[in-house]
Amino acid sequence: MNTPTTTLGILDAPAQTRETQLFHSADWFAHLRQQGWQRFQTLPMPTREQEKWRFSDTRTLSLEGYAPAPAPSEADVAKLLQRSQLISHPAGLMVHIDGHCVLEPQLSPELAKQGVIFESLEKAVKHHPALLKQHLLQHPVNLGGDKFQALHQAWLRSGYFLYIPTGVHVAQPFVSVQWTLAENSAVFPHALVIADDRAQGQVLDFHFGAQLDSRALAISCCDVHTGQEAKLERLSVQGWGQQTQSFQVDNTCGGRGAKIVAINAALGARRARLENTVRLEGPEANVNLYGITVATDGQEYDQRTLQIHAAPHTKSDLLFKNALLGKSRTIFSGLIKVEPDAQRTDAYQTNRNLILSPEAEADSLPGLEIEANDVKCSHGATTGQVSPEELFYLQARGIPLKVAQELLTQGFLEEVLSKVSHPEACDLLRTLMQEKFHRS
Amino acid sequence: MTPSLEIKNLNASIGERAILKNFSLTIPRGEVHAIMGPNGTGKSTLAKILAGHPDYTVQSGEVFLDGEQILGLEPDVIARQGLFLAFQYPSEIPGVTIANFIRAALVARQAKGAPFDAKAYYAQLYAKMDELKMDRKFTSRFVNEGFSGGEKKRCEILQLAMLKPKYAVLDETDSGLDIDALRIVSEGVNRLRGPDTGFGVITHYQRLLEYIVPDRVHIMWDGRIVHSGGKELALELEAKGYDWVKQELATH
Numbered sequence: 001m002n003t004p005t006t007t008l009g010i011l012d013a014p015a016q017t018r019e020t021q022l023f024h025s026a027d028w029f030a031h032l033r034q035q036g037w038q039r040f041q042t043l044p045m046p047t048r049e050q051e052k053w054r055f056s057d058t059r060t061l062s063l064e065g066y067a068p069a070p071a072p073s074e075a076d077v078a079k080l081l082q083r084s085q086l087i088s089h090p091a092g093l094m095v096h097i098d099g100h101c102v103l104e105p106q107l108s109p110e111l112a113k114q115g116v117i118f119e120s121l122e123k124a125v126k127h128h129p130a131l132l133k134q135h136l137l138q139h140p141v142n143l144g145g146d147k148f149q150a151l152h153q154a155w156l157r158s159g160y161f162l163y164i165p166t167g168v169h170v171a172q173p174f175v176s177v178q179w180t181l182a183e184n185s186a187v188f189p190h191a192l193v194i195a196d197d198r199a200q201g202q203v204l205d206f207h208f209g210a211q212l213d214s215r216a217l218a219i220s221c222c223d224v225h226t227g228q229e230a231k232l233e234r235l236s237v238q239g240w241g242q243q244t245q246s247f248q249v250d251n252t253c254g255g256r257g258a259k260i261v262a263i264n265a266a267l268g269a270r271r272a273r274l275e276n277t278v279r280l281e282g283p284e285a286n287v288n289l290y291g292i293t294v295a296t297d298g299q300e301y302d303q304r305t306l307q308i309h310a311a312p313h314t315k316s317d318l319l320f321k322n323a324l325l326g327k328s329r330t331i332f333s334g335l336i337k338v339e340p341d342a343q344r345t346d347a348y349q350t351n352r353n354l355i356l357s358p359e360a361e362a363d364s365l366p367g368l369e370i371e372a373n374d375v376k377c378s379h380g381a382t383t384g385q386v387s388p389e390e391l392f393y394l395q396a397r398g399i400p401l402k403v404a405q406e407l408l409t410q411g412f413l414e415e416v417l418s419k420v421s422h423p424e425a426c427d428l429l430r431t432l433m434q435e436k437f438h439r440s
Numbered sequence: 441m442t443p444s445l446e447i448k449n450l451n452a453s454i455g456e457r458a459i460l461k462n463f464s465l466t467i468p469r470g471e472v473h474a475i476m477g478p479n480g481t482g483k484s485t486l487a488k489i490l491a492g493h494p495d496y497t498v499q500s501g502e503v504f505l506d507g508e509q510i511l512g513l514e515p516d517v518i519a520r521q522g523l524f525l526a527f528q529y530p531s532e533i534p535g536v537t538i539a540n541f542i543r544a545a546l547v548a549r550q551a552k553g554a555p556f557d558a559k560a561y562y563a564q565l566y567a568k569m570d571e572l573k574m575d576r577k578f579t580s581r582f583v584n585e586g587f588s589g590g591e592k593k594r595c596e597i598l599q600l601a602m603l604k605p606k607y608a609v610l611d612e613t614d615s616g617l618d619i620d621a622l623r624i625v626s627e628g629v630n631r632l633r634g635p636d637t638g639f640g641v642i643t644h645y646q647r648l649l650e651y652i653v654p655d656r657v658h659i660m661w662d663g664r665i666v667h668s669g670g671k672e673l674a675l676e677l678e679a680k681g682y683d684w685v686k687q688e689l690a691t692h
């Protein structure tokens with residue numbers, strides 16, 4: 001599909017496009033976007049000389065040639081809606097194609113009655129301005145992706161708003177599927193999740209390219225806020241097309257006694273950068289952060305994480321596991337920051353890389369910054385190959401080398417996969433990883 | 441001629457060190473041969489070389505499985521040709537369940553793209569586990585991870601029973617087993633005995649051979665077989681110890 005020449009590219013001021021008309025009723029929103037645009041223009045493109053971009057291949061970074069794509073054809077909508085039926089009984093399913101919302105979720109009357117909100121950002125801006133004004137893109141960008149986040153803000157249009165009110169428990173997951181379809185499409189998926197005090201829920205975020213080799217630019221942001229004693233699990237699956245550049249900035253805040261599990265799976269894109277900041281704001285907040293990656297030939301996965309402990313008795317535990325095939329690269333850079341008041345904190349960080357090809361390269365940069373004195377912290381990174389003895393054991397049962405390597409890789413990743421509590425989502429992720437392994 | 445696993449004049453080393461020295465042994469299908477010998481004499485080395493372990497250097501010799509040379513083939517090819525090794529020290533495979541592991545081994549034996557009958561597979565797997573008195577929960581446990589010594593050995597026999605090889609080499613499958621487990625595992629092996637299967641049973645203990653009664657007993661010493669006889673040889677060895685073998689060697 002070709003983009004009509006009349007459409008402006010993302011490097012043209014979005015203020016001149018029909019974009020603003022979309023939200024003409026919300027001045028504050030137009031203003032927010034404008035601020036993003038201004039910030040974008042003043043910020044330089046990152047270079048690898050900057051500490052926050054160390055090891056990252058910034059030479060191949062480019063924002064040229066991408067544009068927001070026009071609405072998809074009915075036939076394409078039908079096809080992709082079909083492919084979006086990934087989970088049998090979601091609490092709600094939302095689908096976007098090239099940034100256009102093509103399916104608004106239908107919540108059950110019970111959920112609606114309890115005050116649960118799950119709707120597209122497009123709608124939420126009009127329906128819930130107060131909540132959005134308060135929370136939309138209010139986090140500082142800590143990990144170096146300011147310029148991309150600013151562009152996201154400038155083009156902010158699509159995404160979802162999820163609100164689970166105080167004390168409401170939702171058993172079924174909220175599912176959002178974002179597709180890129182048009183060649184050179186630019187998308188800016190946004191997710192705002194608020195789980196109020198003692199609320200419980202699960203979010204499944206899928207990002208896919210309609211074709212395996214889709215070329216696109218995706219800059220996504222997700223902000224998660226949890227109230228006291230809230231419980232939230234979020235799985236984000238990055239499966240953009242293999243020619244896509246992906247930037248993802250996630251921010252998660254844990255309130256007093258909140259329990260959060262956040263899992264980032266990375267499969268797609270040519271290059272993908274994930275910036276994931278977790279802030280434990282309330283005492284006894286507890287966050288588990290997981291990463292799972294299968295990197296194949298030509299891919300670069302750049303993972304930057306920050307665990308901020310801002311309150312006492314908080315706990316964070318991070319585990320990022322990367323399997324590298326072909327000529328692929330992963331970078332993991334993680335920082336644990338314990339603020340002076342955050343006594344009796346437990347903070348852990350582990351990065352494990354499994355190298356399956358002599359051409360693959362994994363870099364690991366763990367870090368600690370501790371300003372409290374009564375804390376338990378540890379960080380560690382290992383990079384290694386498949387154990388020859390394990391390989392021999394499998395082969396001695398008649399399993400061919402390539403299959404044995406795949407089994408061992410799956411075994412390696414299983415530790416993180418098993419953290420996906422939704423069985424169907426877990427199976428889906430497992431299948432996606434297997435398919436990717438077979439293609440390599 | 442009965443098909444057999446035939447090892448002829450095998451010389452092998454690890455690094456600079458010679459371990460197998462002109463080793464020869466023939467195990468015909470349908471027979472159980474016990475191999476006994478002191479620690480470090482090269483029994484496990486032999487077993488691993490047969491299975492195609494890449495760490496050893498073979499200087500000379502041949503190994504025929506039903507007349508076909510298998511030395512130098514990839515381990516998975518040798519296994520699919522019908523040789524099974526029950527390891528003295530089975531590896532732990534984190535994240536891979538027993539069910540998936542054995543399934544992958546069976547799929548590897550099917551024609552490419554042939555459908556896998558999962559229902560029949562589980563029925564068979566459970567039946568064999570019941571026979572070996574293994575809790576069915578083991579199917580979803582990761583291979584050997586956190587298993588007790590005895591559980592690992594049972595798991596080896598479970599794989600043996602599922603894969604039904606032509607030849608099986610059991611490397612100290614009895615070590616670490618309690619008395620009940622020894623009986624259960626031995627019964628498992630005995631069920632597989634028959635005209636189509638040959639066994640090489642490596643052990644230090646006569647006791648195992650009361651359960652799995654061998655057709656032949658071989659004594660291995662310094663990288664080769666120095667003495668062969670009937671099942672009574674094991675009793676003699678038990679009574680006299682390896683000094684006896686040493687003296688015999690010196691006088692011959």
Ligand SMILES: Nc1ncnc2c1ncn2[C@@H]1O[C@H](COP(=O)(O)OP(=O)(O)OP(=O)(O)O)[C@@H](O)[C@H]1O
Nearest residue numbers: 454459477478479480481482483484485486495528
């Ligand atoms: N990878 C290795 N590197 C160095 N030496 C080795 C290696 N593997 C085996 N050996 C040596 O080869 C010799 C034979 O070992 P092997 O394991 O075959 O003995 P074994 O007869 O099975 O002994 P046991 O009864 O104790 O199991 C031993 O001296 C051992 O130390």
Ligand SMILES: [Mg+2]
Nearest residue numbers: 483484485528
């Ligand atoms: Mg041994």
